[in-house]
Amino acid sequence: MIEIKNLTKVYPRGKKKALDGVNIAIPNGIFGLIGRNGAGKTTLMRIVATVMDQTDGVIFIDGVDLKKCKSDFRKSLGYLPQSTKLMPRLNIVEFLDYICVMRGIKDKAKRRELIASIIETVGLVGEEKKQLGKYSGGMLRRAGIAQAMIGDPKTLIIDEPTTGLDPEERIYFLNLLSRIAQDRTIIFSTHIISDIELLCKNICILELGQVKYLGDKENFINVLEGRMFEHEGTSDDEAKLRQSAVVTSVSYVEGVAHIKYVADAPVLETSRPTEPSLEDAYINALGGVKR
Amino acid sequence: MLKKSFKSSLYVIPAALAVILFSTYLWSPSWLIAPPPYTGFVFQLESALAVLLIAFYSFILTNKYEIELGLVNGYGTLKLALIKALPVFVCSAAVTLAAILAYRYEPFDTGAISNIRIPIYVPDDYRIYMLISAFVTVIFFSSLYFLIRVILRNCFLPIIPDLLIVTVFGGLNEKILKGIADIRMCLLDPFITSYFVGNAVPNEIANKYPEMNLLRNAWTFNRLFFLTLSVAFLAATIVLLRREKLHRGFGE
Numbered sequence: 001m002i003e004i005k006n007l008t009k010v011y012p013r014g015k016k017k018a019l020d021g022v023n024i025a026i027p028n029g030i031f032g033l034i035g036r037n038g039a040g041k042t043t044l045m046r047i048v049a050t051v052m053d054q055t056d057g058v059i060f061i062d063g064v065d066l067k068k069c070k071s072d073f074r075k076s077l078g079y080l081p082q083s084t085k086l087m088p089r090l091n092i093v094e095f096l097d098y099i100c101v102m103r104g105i106k107d108k109a110k111r112r113e114l115i116a117s118i119i120e121t122v123g124l125v126g127e128e129k130k131q132l133g134k135y136s137g138g139m140l141r142r143a144g145i146a147q148a149m150i151g152d153p154k155t156l157i158i159d160e161p162t163t164g165l166d167p168e169e170r171i172y173f174l175n176l177l178s179r180i181a182q183d184r185t186i187i188f189s190t191h192i193i194s195d196i197e198l199l200c201k202n203i204c205i206l207e208l209g210q211v212k213y214l215g216d217k218e219n220f221i222n223v224l225e226g227r228m229f230e231h232e233g234t235s236d237d238e239a240k241l242r243q244s245a246v247v248t249s250v251s252y253v254e255g256v257a258h259i260k261y262v263a264d265a266p267v268l269e270t271s272r273p274t275e276p277s278l279e280d281a282y283i284n285a286l287g288g289v290k291r
Numbered sequence: 292m293l294k295k296s297f298k299s300s301l302y303v304i305p306a307a308l309a310v311i312l313f314s315t316y317l318w319s320p321s322w323l324i325a326p327p328p329y330t331g332f333v334f335q336l337e338s339a340l341a342v343l344l345i346a347f348y349s350f351i352l353t354n355k356y357e358i359e360l361g362l363v364n365g366y367g368t369l370k371l372a373l374i375k376a377l378p379v380f381v382c383s384a385a386v387t388l389a390a391i392l393a394y395r396y397e398p399f400d401t402g403a404i405s406n407i408r409i410p411i412y413v414p415d416d417y418r419i420y421m422l423i424s425a426f427v428t429v430i431f432f433s434s435l436y437f438l439i440r441v442i443l444r445n446c447f448l449p450i451i452p453d454l455l456i457v458t459v460f461g462g463l464n465e466k467i468l469k470g471i472a473d474i475r476m477c478l479l480d481p482f483i484t485s486y487f488v489g490n491a492v493p494n495e496i497a498n499k500y501p502e503m504n505l506l507r508n509a510w511t512f513n514r515l516f517f518l519t520l521s522v523a524f525l526a527a528t529i530v531l532l533r534r535e536k537l538h539r540g541f542g543e
Contacts, residue, residue: 051359071365079363083356101292102364147360 002026002155004187009043009059009209015129018043021211022057030181032200033189034282040209041189049079049157073155078148080141082159083254085094088133092124092143095132099147114117114150122146122176138169145176156186161197165246174198193279205285212285224262224276226285231259231271232240241267242291248283292366293374294321299327300378307343307386314339315390329396329409329413334464336390337425339480341432343491344383347452349446351375369532372437380433387429391421410468410500414491423514424484431517432456434524441531456481474502483513 004026009019019040035041046052049057050070059066061073087095093115100111119125122142129136132143140159148156158177162170170192177186180201190196196203196217202204203220205212213220229245238257243249245263252258260274261267262284283289314335358464396417414420432453439449464482466472468499477483489509497504 046359051360062530074363074365077363079359081356081359083359085354085356087354087357098295099360099364101295102361102366104365157402 001028001060001062002187003060003063004044004048005058005060007044007047007059008055009040010055011045014160019047019057019208022206022209022211024204024214026185026187027202028183029202030177030186030200032196032203033187033198033206034191034193034196034203035189035206036191036286039206041191041206043209044206045083045157045159045187045189049077049081050074051079051081066128073265075151076154078151078153078154078156080144080148080158080161082163085144086132086135086140087190089131091129091131092119092146093128095143096146096150099150103151104249105151115195118146118149118256120148121180123172136169138165141165141169141173142176143181145173149180154184155289156180156184158186160190161188162192169195169201170195193282207286220285221276221278221281224281226273227262227264228276228280229261229263229271229275230274231257231261231268233257233259233268233270237268241257246282246284246288248287293377296374297378297381298452300375300382301348302350303379303382304386306347307340307383308389310339310343311386329417330411330468330485332394333421333424334461334482336387336421337428337482337485338461340387340425340429341384342454342457344379344433345436345450347379347383348433348440349377349450351379351446367533369529372532376433376437380429383429384426387425388400391418391425394421409468409474409486410496410503411487412489412492412496412503416491417488420484420488420491420510421489426516427514427517427521428481430521430525434521434528437528438531441528451530474506476511477488477506477517478513480513483510488542 002025004022004024007019007022008017010017022040022044028177033041033044043052047054048066050066050073061069066073087098090098096115096118097111100114105111105114121127122145124139124142124146127139131152132140135143144161145158161177162173165173173194179190180186181199188195188199201217202215203217204214205220228248231241233256235257238247238259241259241261245261245267247259247261249260250257260280261271262280263275266273315332334499358368358371361368366374396413435450435456436449436453439452440446443449460480460482463472463480464485467474467477467480468486477486487506488508489503489506490511492503492507497507
């Protein structure tokens with residue numbers, strides 16, 4: 001269990017707080033961190049991953065202050081940073097061997113065996129000789145996950161892994177994450193809501209460095225139960241709805257506006273009740289979709 | 292890890308050897324075993340090494356990803372930097388040592404070389420002076436590179452001030468040799484050994500040449516000055532690296 005208490009981060013020369021009194025308890029399983037770009041997700045991830053210090057606040061790992069158990073925690077941690085700049089001149093075997101050596105696995109035969117098994121897990125068999133610089137975005141992400149899995153860590157921190165991936169690679173990667181999630185705590189950040197919908201039970205929404213929502217994903221969606229409506233109409237309808245409800249999505253198909261909104265009762269007569277999605281709940285929490 | 296790093300740094304040996312041979316050959320077309328004048332050889336050896344080392348260092352820890360993974364895997368930035376820089380330094384040092392050992396000074400008349408206008412004294416144990424001098428020069432340029440690199444969080448920009456210093460002092464070096472610049476300027480010249488070894492000059496020779504007498508202890512002061520500066524730069528770099536505050540693009 002990871003408990004984050006009153007975590008604050010102010011960057012040197014930064015005017016705003018990147019994190020402002022964040023309190024989160026992260027249980028086992030896949031924990032989803034959602035937020036816009038600049039919400040503070042990466043800052044939070046990097047602080048928990050011990051690659052950056054907080055300005056204020058405490059992080060407890062199974063009840064122990066992280067500052068007091070930093071090196072033990074690092075031994076049980078796998079980290080996939082947002083950056084995809086792996087070592088471009090190495091192939092996957094050389095890269096994983098390098099990480100194994102860093103992890104203190106000295107036995108060459110053991111390293112070889114471990115690397116072969118991880119390469120198989122992440123589906124990179126047959127790509128062993130190719131340099132990482134020639135990998136596609138999805139393959140690089142899988143290589144990143146492979147290095148994070150070395151040492152069988154109890155906690156995995158994965159920062160926006162699906163950004164820029166094509167749909168097939170994205171689904172492959174999410175399936176891979178769900179497969180390796182057994183008996184682990186995975187903190188997974190993204191701004192792609194459907195990733196969270198597929199993977200996580202517990203979520204946290206960050207906005208401008210503060211927690212907007214923390215808890216069960218279903219409860220977050222259920223708040224909109226009976227308050228979610230959809231409407232087909234004109235741009236005037238959209239304007240009316242924006243004034244008296246929280247609009248969560250608008251799309252125009254052949255001149256007809258398809259609008260989803262949150263309100264206590266239908267604002268327009270022809271509106272129909274609809275099932276809320278995580279995306280609706282998220283947009284509602286952020287105050288509605290921008291014009 | 293260190294063993295792995297040494298293995299991957301072996302390329303430095305032939306590269307350094309090629310550069311040193313080529314640069315010393317350029318100064319005075321003859322190889323190490325058929326030695327060029329002391330002046331040119333020392334200057335070329337030290338400047339080629341300094342430039343070469345900072346070029347090699349610029350490829351060390353260029354990856355922010357590697358730094359972050361190092362931290363998570365128990366390798367602090369300082370430890371990782373040391374593991375990567377040390378083999379490069381040792382490999383270059385081995386080549387330098389070999390070059391200095393292979394070099395044979397043959398006494399020459401400064402008057403026979405048209406561009407040298409100041410008296411030059413080369414003691415019998417010139418190899419020891421060359422070794423100490425090369426070590427200090429290389430440590431100075433490396434430490435300057437490391438400090439600027441950590442402050443600027445960039446691996447290529449620090450090459451500029453280093454190259455600038457090599458060029459400026461290369462020019463000064465030449466001016467002092469030609470008697471154009473004030474000989475006292477040699478106190479600030481990182482390549483001081485290339486024109487004389489002041490404190491080793493016997494009394495009778497020093498008294499014969501006023502400039503030499505004036506600067507009898509210049510070599511020692513100069514080397515101590517650059518060594519102190521290097522230690523200060525290295526200490527500041529270590530303090531900065533130990534802070535592990537890599538919040539903004541270190542290494543990119």
